[in-house]
Amino acid sequence: MANPNKQKGTAWESLIVAYLRDHHNDAAHRNAQMGRLDIGDIDGYYLHAVEAKAERTITLSSYIAQANREAVHAGQPFGCAVVKRRMRGAADGYVVRDVATDVRLMNRFRDAEELLREYQFDVWFEHDAHHRESV
Known part of the structure; x- marks a missing residue:
């Protein structure tokens, strides 16, 4: 994987999945990307479609719009963005809705x-x- 931003995003998703497996749902996993009918980055956070974000510039409004749209596609009642906190691990990230x-x-x-x-x-x-x- 040559794109460093994609690598950071994948690493963040993997950290969130590991945290969810340890503390919430051992069946949590990363979803395959599905284009315009995407169902979120992570499955297994109860009742939520999760959009994971690890970006230098944080744009909450676009993250929430994307998470809410993907919740509809996933058949989940709630969407949320899990935003990486710089220099911190999954437990210190932000769940935003x-x-x-x-x-x-x-x-x-x-x-x-x-x-x-x-x-x-x-x-x-x-x-x-x-x-x-x-x-």
Whole structure:
């Protein structure tokens, strides 16, 4: 691969996949590029089409537009860009989405937690305690 920017992008995607496999979903993987019907760079980030970006100049608006378009193509409800933080690893990157997408995501979480709390309070209580400890 002669293009150094392509190499950087591929390396960033691979770092994200490794992080997701270790901390989220061991089936996470890089997607093949599909042109105008692209489904995002990475599959396996729950409910998301992921557009990975490792560029010197960050253009959030274009990243989000691309991620949202690719979420539709992938049949995922949410799109996000995972943007590399210079001189840092995958855990220090930024997950970016527009406010409308984030509100839809938070509404889904809220509704799911309310259902769990209402129907399985003990399970919800343990779930809540576990995720509060993670902060």
